[in-house]
Amino acid sequence: MSSARPESRRVSAAAPAGATILRPARADDLAYICATERLPGYERLTGQWSHAEHVAAMARADTHYLVGSPSGGDPQGFVILQPLADPHEGTKIKRIAVTSPGAGFGRRLLHAVFDWVFTNTSSDRLWLDVFTHNERARHVYRVVGMSEDGLLRQAYRLPDGSCVDRVIMSILRSEWRAG
């Protein structure tokens, strides 16, 4: 991991109760990750990589994979951070997906990821882009404190050939610290 800048303390004030355990993903988590990003309907919501593409991404110095679970059980979601800590743009959540959407885990996972990024990297900004039609994800990102920074029109071609808009959303270190 690069650009470490540990913080002495921090748990977002808005984080819901209940432990969420994050750990670095291992090669043997890739079957879970590939299966999760291929859950029915996810092809319109998030990218999908082959196993080989994940292996290559996982080996990159600017990429970090995390899996999350409630209280350390089986993974219930994963996050890919890429770039991990760009000096200008900060950390990007390249991909996030959970096993059982709508059950409340995504919100907990995001709070845990915010804590991880702002504790373990020098990034002052954590950001992502989300398809405008992904109303569930946009809602969750707003609820956990992310702001909409701007719109990329017709900026992604889905597997069905249609082109869709993406919204850039972010949270700053100062906003995370304020809770």
Ligand SMILES: CC(C)(COP(=O)(O)OP(=O)(O)OC[C@H]1O[C@@H](n2cnc3c(N)ncnc32)[C@H](O)[C@@H]1OP(=O)(O)O)[C@@H](O)C(=O)NCCC(=O)NCCS
């Ligand atoms: C995005 C994702 C990580 C969020 O995690 P999650 O576990 O589903 O989120 P939660 O259960 O914590 O919260 C879901 C919220 O969305 C709301 N919601 C559900 N469907 C919705 C919709 N169609 N429009 C708006 N809000 C919606 C729920 O009411 C809930 O909000 P509330 O807690 O204020 O009531 C998860 O849904 C997921 O993996 N989706 C598929 C992949 C994906 O979209 N990845 C993101 C790509 S940018």
